Amino acid sequence: MFWYFVKLLVLLPMIGGMAFGALWLWRKYQPGMMQAGQANRAVKVVDAVPLGNYGKLAVVEFQGKTLLLSVTRGRIERIAESDNRGF
CATH class of the missing domain: 2.60.40 (Immunoglobulin-like)
Structure with a gap:
């Protein structure tokens, strides 16, 4: 039971960070949103x-x-x- 909580405490922030990173990349490179390069x-x-x-x-x-x-x-x-x- 102890290892379950250790894995939970390690993997949950990692998955949250990956989701945040994916949303940040999608917003940064979304077509039509790259106005600075135009x-x-x-x-x-x-x-x-x-x-x-x-x-x-x-x-x-x-x-x-x-x-x-x-x-x-x-x-x-x-x-x-x-x-x-x-x-």
């Missing part, structure tokens, strides 16, 4: 919203224009376009 790129992803299992709505800046795109597995379509930040 400062000098031609195409900037401003925001992306998931729609169901396979689709997304994405707001993208390119050559001074803001585009609203529908992104699915096999297709990307422009929904709206604007010269400024607002639609």
Whole structure:
């Protein structure tokens, strides 16, 4: 019974740390969240919203224009376009 508690006291913080680390890595490398690396790129992803299992709505800046795109597995379509930040 003593060894059970020793294993519990060792493994429980280790599993909690692994879960915390996995969530931290997921948040750090999640697509659409890496805004800091986009400062000098031609195409900037401003925001992306998931729609169901396979689709997304994405707001993208390119050559001074803001585009609203529908992104699915096999297709990307422009929904709206604007010269400024607002639609």
